[in-house]
Structures are given as structure tokens and as C-alpha cells.
Amino acid sequence: MFRLLFLLVTLWSLSATSAQTVLQWWDYYTDGANNQAMQDLIARYEAAHPDVDIERTSIGFGDLKSRIIQAAATGTMPDIVIVDNPDHQAMAAQGALADLTDYIAAWEANDQYFDGPWSSTVYNGRNYGIPYGSNATALYYNEDVLTEAGIDVPETWDELRAAAQALTTDTRSGFCLSMINTEEGTFTYLPFLWGNGGDIPDIGGEANIEALTLLNTMMNEDDSVSRAALNWGQGEVNNQFMAGQCAMMINGPWQIPNLEAADLDFTWRVADWPNNGTPTSILGGENFAAGAGGDTDAAWQVISWVTAPENLLPTLQISGYIANRADVASNDVFQEDPVIATFADQVAVAKARAYGENYPQISEEIMNMVQSVMIGARTPEQAAEAAAATIMPLLP
Amino acid sequence: MRETPHAGRAEVRPAQPSQRASKRRVTARWVHYSFVLPAALFLLVFIAYPVLFNLRMSFQDVRAANLLNGGAAWVGLDNYRTILANPVFQQAVRNTLLFTGGSVVFQLSLGLLLALFYNLTFPGSRVMRGLYLIAWTIPVIVVAAIFRWLFDGQVGVINYWLQNLSLIDDNVFWFSDPNVALGAIVFINIWLGIPFNMALLLAGLQGIPKEFYEAAEIDGASVPQRFAFITFPLLRPALFAVLLLGLIYTFKVFDVVWATTQGGPFNTTHLVATLAFRTIFGQFQFGTGAAMLNLLFVVLFAVSLLYLWTLRNEEVN
Numbered sequence: 001m002f003r004l005l006f007l008l009v010t011l012w013s014l015s016a017t018s019a020q021t022v023l024q025w026w027d028y029y030t031d032g033a034n035n036q037a038m039q040d041l042i043a044r045y046e047a048a049h050p051d052v053d054i055e056r057t058s059i060g061f062g063d064l065k066s067r068i069i070q071a072a073a074t075g076t077m078p079d080i081v082i083v084d085n086p087d088h089q090a091m092a093a094q095g096a097l098a099d100l101t102d103y104i105a106a107w108e109a110n111d112q113y114f115d116g117p118w119s120s121t122v123y124n125g126r127n128y129g130i131p132y133g134s135n136a137t138a139l140y141y142n143e144d145v146l147t148e149a150g151i152d153v154p155e156t157w158d159e160l161r162a163a164a165q166a167l168t169t170d171t172r173s174g175f176c177l178s179m180i181n182t183e184e185g186t187f188t189y190l191p192f193l194w195g196n197g198g199d200i201p202d203i204g205g206e207a208n209i210e211a212l213t214l215l216n217t218m219m220n221e222d223d224s225v226s227r228a229a230l231n232w233g234q235g236e237v238n239n240q241f242m243a244g245q246c247a248m249m250i251n252g253p254w255q256i257p258n259l260e261a262a263d264l265d266f267t268w269r270v271a272d273w274p275n276n277g278t279p280t281s282i283l284g285g286e287n288f289a290a291g292a293g294g295d296t297d298a299a300w301q302v303i304s305w306v307t308a309p310e311n312l313l314p315t316l317q318i319s320g321y322i323a324n325r326a327d328v329a330s331n332d333v334f335q336e337d338p339v340i341a342t343f344a345d346q347v348a349v350a351k352a353r354a355y356g357e358n359y360p361q362i363s364e365e366i367m368n369m370v371q372s373v374m375i376g377a378r379t380p381e382q383a384a385e386a387a388a389a390t391i392m393p394l395l396p
Numbered sequence: 397m398r399e400t401p402h403a404g405r406a407e408v409r410p411a412q413p414s415q416r417a418s419k420r421r422v423t424a425r426w427v428h429y430s431f432v433l434p435a436a437l438f439l440l441v442f443i444a445y446p447v448l449f450n451l452r453m454s455f456q457d458v459r460a461a462n463l464l465n466g467g468a469a470w471v472g473l474d475n476y477r478t479i480l481a482n483p484v485f486q487q488a489v490r491n492t493l494l495f496t497g498g499s500v501v502f503q504l505s506l507g508l509l510l511a512l513f514y515n516l517t518f519p520g521s522r523v524m525r526g527l528y529l530i531a532w533t534i535p536v537i538v539v540a541a542i543f544r545w546l547f548d549g550q551v552g553v554i555n556y557w558l559q560n561l562s563l564i565d566d567n568v569f570w571f572s573d574p575n576v577a578l579g580a581i582v583f584i585n586i587w588l589g590i591p592f593n594m595a596l597l598l599a600g601l602q603g604i605p606k607e608f609y610e611a612a613e614i615d616g617a618s619v620p621q622r623f624a625f626i627t628f629p630l631l632r633p634a635l636f637a638v639l640l641l642g643l644i645y646t647f648k649v650f651d652v653v654w655a656t657t658q659g660g661p662f663n664t665t666h667l668v669a670t671l672a673f674r675t676i677f678g679q680f681q682f683g684t685g686a687a688m689l690n691l692l693f694v695v696l697f698a699v700s701l702l703y704l705w706t707l708r709n710e711e712v713n
Contacts (some may be wrong), residue, residue: 181661
């Protein structure tokens with residue numbers, strides 16, 4: 001009797017030890033193509049590694065940052081977390097992410113990544129993650145409306161202004177973009193600054209003043225940009241475009257599934273950013289990171305597996321993201337479809353928002369600057385000067 | 397009051413009954429306090445401790461990098477000086493006062509009018525009353541999302557109807573124009589608050605005995621006179637309670653503003669609560685954000701003490 005009990009207890013404890021390692025995974029893909037891509041990726045990982053169970057929690061974009069602060073403060077960071085690339089350095093500075101420098105030094109793929117995306121994962125000379133996928137923004141346009149008005153796709157600022165003016169009617173804005181006072185607004189504005197040869201460290205300079213003047217003229221003089229744009233996120237801009245209320249818009253490839261599902265009765269296409277001398281776009285995309293205090297070894301196993309070319313490529317295809325490592329980006333998949341090809345070209349010239357750990361504050365000051373000009377509270381010169389005063393001390 | 401069994405022998409043993417009586421009194425007091433203990437512990441752990449922690453944090457320079465390391469420098473009143481000198485915070489305070497005043501005044505008066513109306517009995521009055529409470533149960537975020545669409549500058553229905561009625565010429569960009577954005581948000585908040593005010597005031601009205609009104613009618617009082625001399629004085633406790641509760645609640649509103657403008661455009665619709673949230677979770681400046689919230693807390697604490705004082709007055713009456 002005793003021996004039977006002993007046997008049962010041993011068997012039970014053995015089954016307990018050979019039970020699964022449970023890893024916590026956080027991301028902010030609550031719906032759409034990226035959500036599907038993650039579900040598929042995790043399913044494939046668990047199929048290949050039966051002893052690992054990944055519990056995925058999907059948190060809304062706006063809430064993930066505050067959840068991470070709370071988790072970091074209470075020592076309950078998840079093992080794996082997917083982080084928006086401009087926030088990565090700030091989170092590393094907070095001590096929320098595990099230092100992966102040693103793992104990456106021994107990794108054979110550590111030289112495959114493009115500089116832009118890679119720079120967002122490095123803080124104080126240490127590595128805190130690996131890029132997942134990148135995307136960039138570009139100019140979407142309603143081809144039917146442009147052909148009808150006899151207008152070519154704009155490539156320079158002058159052409160953009162003229163096209164927007166010609167395409168504006170009572171029921172339609174010529175040009176729509178997100179100018180809301182969140183990161184989405186900064187994400188939309190920065191390529192105007194960069195496309196004029198400017199950058200944040202000289203935000204008080206002429207390049208920035210000209211960019212502000214362009215947008216101010218289009219909104220307040222030409223009326224080709226709706227004032228409601230000050231309250232629109234990129235999703236709302238896309239809704240306006242799909243409803244035929246915009247002839248052109250700035251948006252990212254994550255809208256493609258929405259545009260295709262809407263089965264629109266007009267043809268839409270994508271073109272490169274109109275610029276004033278410097279071809280440019282802005283890097284979006286997220287990075288994989290391991291939470292501080294989690295199971296870093298197991299997390300590294302997952303991260304290195306999911307970023308291996310054969311596992312990454314199907315995920316990128318589902319989510320519509322562009323590869324940011326050379327061995328995957330060279331795949332024909334990224335050049336077959338003209339829309340994806342345009343975004344891939346934009347990723348190649350896109351800049352990352354790698355401005356140090358105070359970037360969230362810098363971003364807010366930039367949108368304050370833009371909005372103050374748009375509502376007429378300041379002239380472009382005054383706004384640029386005020387922004388330079390507050391932003392320069394925040395740069396590393 | 398129990399009679400001591402040895403009451404007859406009180407003269408022989410005078411000490412014993414009072415000893416036993418004092419033991420009973422001490423036991424009773426201990427039992428009284430033990431009933432309060434769970435609530436007191438809860439308040440201590442979940443309210444007193446965070447408030448004191450927040451107070452301490454407002455005197456330190458806590459940022460993203462030193463939140464977890466604990467190496468935050470002690471800066472005394474610097475955080476408070478910074479925010480009081482910051483024009484964005486000053487505007488947020490102005491906005492909070494305007495928002496609270498505007499919301500409460502209209503919520504209370506419209507709630508009172510509706511309560512007076514639904515105090516009359518007519519067919520369908522109960523059903524219609526119930527519909528207001530259903531409106532109150534809709535989540536604030538849902539209401540804010542719907543109103544965002546209604547108020548949209550390009551395609552919103554409100555602009556459409558105002559133009560049809562010839563009240564405005566061009567589209568008004570409600571949430572992009574700093575002159576009207578706060579007004580639009582106050583409008584939404586009034587819509588949200590009317591059912592609550594109406595329900596409480598209706599309860600207060602129904603507590604007024606009908607005999608007073610009958611007597612007044614017999615004496616020849618007109619409707620306004622009945623309101624001024626019967627309804628209003630007897631409703632005053634309920635009115636005051638609803639006013640103070642409304643002030644306390646509205647002063648710290650966050651969700652309506654965050655779901656519509658998030659404090660924009662250009663920080664013109666920030667309330668103290670939304671500005672503090674942006675400072676803490678958007679910019680990771682914990683010390684400054686804590687200072688803002690402490691100032692908010694002090695104001696609300698004072699109003700709450702006022703409310704408790706009025707309750708005491710009533711109990712005495």
C-alpha cells in the first residue's frame with residue numbers, strides 16, 4: 001500500500017516536472033493582420049516546442065506603456081514583450097527590459113539587420129532587443145479622382161500643394177493626414193521635417209520653419225487640409241479616405257487589410273513621400289524584447305527562433321510588415337506586389353526615431369509646436385523657437 | 397440595563413457592582429472598535445498608504461530611470477514651483493474650474509427640472525424615467541466615441557443640423573478649435589450627468605409629504621409660490637448633497653476628455669487629471685505628476701470635509 005502511494009507520488013511529480021514551461025508574452029496587436037500573424041507565429045512555435053506554453057496577452061496600444069511601467073515597478077514583467085521602436089530606449093532606461101548583449105554577441109545573425117531598426121534596440125552600448133519587422137508611411141491616393149482632374153501624382157512639395165488645392169471640393173479634402181497630439185501625429189509630421197533636410201537637433205532652423213509653413217498654408221489658406229485633422233488618428237484618416245472624403249492621405253501598410261476588406265468602388269494606389277530634396281519616410285515597426293526579471297534564457301530561445309528567416313518570413317507576409325534584415329529583405333515577396341514594393345522602398349530610406357530616453361517628451365513638444373501653428377496661436381518662427389528651447393535639453 | 401443579583405446587599409459590598417459595571421463598559425467599547433477595524437485597515441492600506449507615498453514622491457525628482465532604483469533626489473517644493481509656473485498647468489486649472497462649474501450648474505438645473513416634471517404622475521412617466529437611467533448606464537467611453545462622430549467637423553450630424561437650422565454658416569470644427577472644444581466637452585458631460593442628478597433629486601422630491609402641497613393649494617398658493625416655500629426648502633438637503641457630490645466627482649473627471657481630445661489641440665482642453673496622466677504615463681515624470689495630483693487631492697479633500705460637516709449639521713437637526 002505504501003509502495004503504491006510512493007509510486008503514485010513519484011509519477012505525479014515526474015509529470016509535473018516534465019510539464020510545460022509557461023512564458024508570458026505581451027504585445028499590442030489587438031486586431032487585424034498583426035493579431036493574426038502573432039497567433040499564427042505562437043502556434044507554430046508551440047508546435048515545434050511542445051514543452052513550452054506561451055500565454056499571450058494583447059493590450060491596447062495606448063495602455064501598453066503604462067502597463068509596462070507598472071509591471072516593471074512591481075517586478076512582474078512578462079518574459080517576452082513586443083515594444084514600439086521609439087519607446088524601446090526609454091524602457092531600457094527604466095530597467096524594464098533584460099540586457100541581451102551576451103546572447104546577441106554569440107548569435108550568428110547579429111550583422112544582418114539594417115542600421116535604422118537596429119539602432120532603436122541599443123541603449124548605452126548594450127542590446128535590449130531584436131527588431132521584428134518594419135514599415136514606413138507613404139502617400140496613398142485615389143487614382144480615379146486624380147485622373148479625372150488631370151493631375152499627376154505629386155513628388156515635390158510644390159506639386160503636393162498644387163494637387164491638394166486642385167482636388168479639394170465642397171465634399172472632399174485634397175490631402176488628409178493625422179495631426180493629433182499623440183505619437184501618431186509626430187509619426188506623420190517628422191518626414192516633412194526630414195524631407196526638407198532638417199532634423200530634431202536643429203528644430204529651430206529654417207528646414208523646420210518651412211515644413212510648418214507648408215502645412216499651415218495648406219490648412220489655413222488653401223483649405224485643402226481639413227481642420228478636423230487635428231483630432232484624427234491614422235485610423236480616422238483612413239476612414240475618411242475610404243469614404244471618399246480625401247483625395248490623398250499619408251498612412252501606413254497596416255491599412256491595406258482594411259482597404260481591401262472595404263471593397264471600395266474606386267482604385268487606390270501608393271506612391272513615395274513627396275519631399276523637398278531628401279527622399280525619406282519614417283520607420284514604424286516593433287522590436288522583440290525580454291522583460292527584466294523574467295525567464296531570459298527561455299525568452300531568448302523564443303526570440304531567436306521567431307526571428308530566424310524561415311519563421312519570420314511567413315509572419316511578415318501575414319502582417320504586411322517589411323523585413324529589416326538583409327537575408328529576409330532580399331526575398332522576392334517584397335517586390336512582387338507594387339504596393340508592398342513601394343513600402344519596401346520607403347523602408348530603405350526611412351529614418352528611425354532614435355533620439356534617446358526622453359523621446360516621449362520630445363514627441364509631445366513636437367506636436368505642441370505643430371498644433372500651435374495650425375490653430376493660429378503661434379507663427380511658424382515662434383513655434384520653432386519655442387520648440388528648440390524645450391527640446392534641446394531633452395536630447396542625449 | 398441588567399439588575400445585579402446582589403443588589404440587595406449593595407450596602408455590604410459597595411465596590412463589587414461598580415467593578416463589574418466598569419468591566420462591562422470596557423468590553424463593550426473594545427467590541428465597538430473591532431467592528432470598525434476591517435474598514436479602517438482597508439482605508440489605511442489602500443488609501444492612506446498610496447496617498448502618503450504619492451505625497452513623498454512629489455517632493456522628489458522621480459523619473460523613468462530612477463523609479464525602480466530608488467535613487468531619486470529630494471527636491472523639496474521644486475516640483476510644485478515648476479507646475480505652478482507652467483502655463484499649461486495654469487490653463488488646466490482654469491479649464492478644470494470652467495468645466496466643473498459649467499457641468500454642475502447645468503446638470504443640477506436640468507436634473508431638477510426633469511425631476512419636478514417626473515414627480516407628476518401621468519401615463520408613461522415611470523417608463524420615461526427609466527429610459528434616463530438606461531442612458532446613464534452606457535459606458536462613458538462609448539458615449540464619448542459617439543459624440544466624437546456627432547461633433548466631427550467634416551461629417552458630423554450636429555454641424556449638419558445647425559446649418560440646416562441656419563444657426564451657423566460654415567462647419568464648426570468642435571474639437572480642433574480651441575475656442576469651442578472645451579464647450580463641446582462640457583456639453584457631453586452635462587448629457588452624462590443629468591440622469592444621476594435627476595434620480596437623486598426625484599428621490600428627494602418624493603420624500604416631501606403631499607399634504608403640504610394640498611394645504612398650500614387650499615390656502616391659495618400659486619405654483620411658483622409652492623415651489624419657493626415648500627419644495628425648495630425641503631429639497632435643500634438633497635440639493636446640497638447632489639451639488640457637493642457632483643463637484644467632487646466632476647473635479648476629477650478624466651475619461652470624457654481623454655476619449656475626445658486627449659487634452660488637445662495644443663493643450664487647450666487639458667484638465668488637471670488628464671495633464672497629470674500625460675505627465676506620468678506619457679513623459680514618465682513621476683514627481684511632477686504626483687505634485688499635480690496632490691494639489692487636486694487637497695481641493696477635493698476640503699470639499700469632502702465640507703460635505704461631511706453638512707451631514708453632521710443635519711444629524712444634529
